[in-house]
Amino acid sequence: MSTPALPLPPPAHEQPLPPALPGPGGIRLLVGVPYAAMPGIRPLELDLYLPAGADISPVVVFLHGGGWRLGSRHGAGPMYRDASPTPFERVAQAGIAVASVDYRLSGEATFPTQLHDAKAAVRWLRARAGELGVDPDRVAAWGESAGGHLAELLALTGDAAALEGDVGFPEPSSRVSAVAAWYAPSDVAAVATDTGADPGDPDTREARLLGAPARDVPDLAALASPVTHVSPTAPPALLLHGQDDRFVPCVQSERLRDALAAAGADVELHTYPGADHMWLGAPDAAADAFDRTAAFLRRHLIDGGEQS
Template sequence: MTAPPRPGGLMPPHAGPLPEARSGAGGVRVVGSVRYAGVPGFRPLEMDLYLPPEGFGRPVPAVVFLHGGGWLVGSRNAAGPAFAGASPTPFERVALAGIAVASIDYRLSGEATWPAALHDAKAAVRWLRTRGPEAGLDPTRIAAWGESAGGHLAALLGLTSDFEGGVGITGVSSAVKTVVCWYAPSDLATVPTDPDAPDSREALFLGAPVSAVPERAAEASPITYAGEHAPPFLLLHGTADRLVPAQQSRRLADALPNVELELFEDADHMWLGTPEVAETALNRTIDFLRHHL
């Protein structure tokens, strides 16, 4: 179930005690810097847990949030620039609706290439399934939600049954019940970047230019795995997205059996310049998660 003790009897990072909770907006309890896994030679892999107020019954469902940033930058601290300074934060709003949020960090492309980030995301789900009950979470009701590159990883969480890796707790299912993707790439070979460029976001993530590793690009693309086995998906995208065209979500939606696709006219990547769309997207996400969890 868990990794063996480290040399010298040191406790593996995922086995440590939960930090003390602090108070968030509306009575949300925030447990910060929870180490869900560790990889020798890398920074600790951590998540922040946003738990519903005490008034909710236990156990509660949970959603893993994966941040964007082109697999190159970003952190677990925010759900995108459209929500900068918001109080309550998007994570607190989800928790106030009765769903815990586990916002995670994962290895970025400057630290490790594909499939390391997916290994980390799956390790986070396995940690929630194994140790989440200590925080009042239901191990049978776990979802995935991500924006941009994080949405790509969330989709892969919902669609793949392999790529488990050996990070953190092992031998436990990393399956999720439902997936929400905001403006996410679904086919790395057709994102409009130079396929021969060694420094594109996709090339840095894959470890080589897309044109040089077409099999790896397909292996890392959610569209490759879409099929009847997929859980329910919610895909939200702006039609004026300049980084990840809305066609990426359209194509994935066409390949999924149980999907809700909503396109927002004239909305750009990260909902920039359209705060009303950002608000709508968050409300749609909360409603969808509540329905399926």
């Protein structure tokens, strides 16, 4: 006689939400919430910053940087480390919820796993929108560096079945309606050439993301490049980049800007003289980049896309 199976709890991403914590300016925080669970692997988590007093709010998914190798959902980059309130708190205070997302890094899995995770986070927000108080029809993406790359891919790949992955809720849509990307690698195949690195080096950040140098896996490198996915249906994009970026040269955002413009998409690129990667060396650029991003998100998530 077989032993009956023990009852198992629902997957972590289906379990009850934790109690909200109070934040500055009346916002509410849900910390360490699982958005996707996989057998034998830690649940993937996000932090959610919810506006004060709103029954339903638009939401932006934030994806952190770190060369796909490090980093976490807890910050928007070193230039904002001591900011109080934080960038996420300021966006929530302005009426837009922020879901800051962890995703699997290149030491855990190679591409397209990272995009699968980002898409799962969007699907989770929509699947539980009623409980969370977020509007499933007003979802944007925002990221810095490697996270900016994933945010661009979220915006440009829509509901492409081959890139959805199989973690978390299988539905609803993973589409986003606008994207803001800071100093993002938009043409993965060309990063080594643009930086003057050896394109055959297996230890570059992008080679570790792909599992091999981009030149050795050209089809995968193209799949991982936002410029490959440009179309006339791309949502509005704000691209911000330092002109003196040594790690992800500004030409990466220029290339994506040109491709989006040629397709007839709504795109704006603003560059900052003297700003290195992560806005290092340019605190004024860091302040302006946040202000431009907050205004862009408000325009497309609250004001209906109208120019302010």
